[in-house]
Amino acid sequence: MKSPYREPFHINGFLFGKGEKSVAIVGAMRGDEIQQQFVCSQIVRLLCDFEQKGLLRKDFQILVIPSVNHFSMNINKRFWPMDNTDINRMFPGYNEGETTQRIASAVFEAIKDYRYGIQLASYHFPGEFVPHVRIIKTFNDITDDAQKFGLPYVYLKTPEPFDTVMLNYNWQVWNSAAYSIYAGTTDTIDKKDAHLTWNAVMRFLSQIGIITKDYHGGYLSRMLNDADFQTVMAERAGFFYKLKTAGAEVRQGELIAKILDTFNGSVLSEIHSPSDGVIFFAHSKALIMQYTAAFQVIGW
Amino acid sequence: MTTTVFSASLPIEEQLIIQKQVITGHRSGKRLCVVTGTHGDELEGQYVCYLLTDFLQRNADKISGTVDVYPALNPLGIDTITRGMPGFDLDMNRIFPGKKLSSLSDEVAYAIIEDIKTADFAIDIHASNIFLRELPQARINVNTAETLLPYAAMLNVDLIWVHPAATVLESTLAHSLNSLGVKTIVVETGVGMRITPEYGQRLFFGILNLMKNIGMYEGEISAQITEPTIVSGDGVAFVNAGASGIFLPTKTYGENVKKGEEIGQIVSPLEGKILSVVTAPEGGKIMTIRAYPVVYFGSLIARIIIG
Structure with missing residues (x-):
């Protein structure tokens, strides 16, 4: 063309x-x-x-x-x-x-x-x-x-x-x-x-x-089927300080990311794994908006 | 009364806020929602919302029921001249009805549906994109035509285009609302990134006319209401570019053409020659004409109402 x-x-x-x-x-x-x-x-x-x-x-x-x-x-x-x-x-x-x-x-x-x-x-x-x-x-x-x-x-x-x-x-x-x-x-x-x-x-x-x-x-x-995924949303907006990446094995309750205030660096929110399993998807930008899908976890 | 439909925090200080103006009449009655700004580059609805909000607030004593005006369903898009939803590369009119606990875009869509789903009627105003100019028209899915045609005919548009159903369109706002029992009509008019005052005024009077006919407005309408042409899917001929270059129109929308008559030329400024003469494949009225001069092979040049 x-x-x-x-x-x-x-x-x-x-x-x-x-x-x-x-x-x-x-x-x-x-x-x-x-x-x-x-x-x-x-x-x-x-x-x-x-x-x-x-x-x-x-x-x-x-x-x-x-x-x-x-x-x-x-x-x-x-x-x-x-x-x-x-x-x-x-x-x-x-x-x-x-x-x-x-x-x-x-x-x-x-x-x-x-x-x-x-x-x-x-x-x-x-x-x-x-x-x-x-x-x-x-x-x-x-x-x-x-x-x-x-x-x-x-x-x-x-x-x-x-x-x-x-x-x-x-x-x-x-x-x-x-x-x-x-x-x-x-x-x-x-x-x-x-x-x-x-x-x-x-x-x-x-x-x-x-x-x-x-x-x-x-x-x-x-x-995997649709029901196997647990989506973890960002409850706050800010810097997305990721502690685990896609493919990481995680335990229920484990801290996998923090959201930090973009002015003073304080922790606004902690993101914990909802279950034992593997992180299938992880948000990859340095900033995150509220209600954005931060992770998808698949349980064992 | 200005009300917030949805809000979410952006990373630095700011909130994404979707707002509406609620105008309550002096008597109880139906609820009409007028929405626009799903695509951030479509601004024709801005003028309609302004005219409507201004008029209804001054004439609330003539209104029964409630009119909710949503001028910006995609506020970040409008403020940044972005058609889709900034940050997501998404056409917002392909994500309805949305859902909770999925993504920000799904949350937005879900909140909008939740807010509108108890309405009796909704008018979803779109302009064309930046590439095309459109006559004022209502667009209705063939599956909802029997219910919606009488109301669409009240909107003071030139035509009603009854188009075939397509699975991909099930994710539009209009489809989702119609599925929930809200009689929703999509209006397309004018061109992207611009306001055509004449069309905005016509649609404003059309909405008032609809309100009058469904018992929501008891005042006068100081305009002649146009009776629209009703066109089915196969009643429209499409004209696509046969070459890549610069399109120079010789006809405009609203004009009648004969089969084979020239609509414009595609030229090469570098070579100083005509690459393609664009002609009408059928006779009829031009309902859509190319507004943006640069075209690629296949770009839409015009639509013609056949006959």
């Missing part, structure tokens, strides 16, 4: 193998999904290497699209730079509609016939997650294959109205087994979580037989 004054906008894909359309992988769809693009670039690097060494089945096709929205990423914006719309709220897209509907349509046309769909996703709250697989609950039961990523958790999420215009949901409507992978952070690169995530994708490809060498094992994933 041409732009008034910028270079033409292209979406590039990397194809590996021929034959059955097996796995489509989509990286950054928003301009701040740096971690997602980084993970995807590492997957491309590894697949190129494996292909050269003859470790990829040639009769299965993999498509990797590392970046859907570099027009935004290049100028440090999250959404489409012209009208601030979110490409991941436009699926399945419309090829005669507005610009981001057309982008979504073009991407979806390229990826909709693959048996498996993997999206490296982010969430609209500023925060960090434990790396996990997320499935939007539809009529398809695809939870068994989700275990093949070997990530610590698989979260089966009940869809909300906005999910119906997102990639994951629409992929499933088109009968792909669709998995959203949360790689910990969004706008910064966390090497440890990134490594865990790209290994999970490569493990999945090995488990379904596309990579012909055995890939080292991962976690026996724990299944």
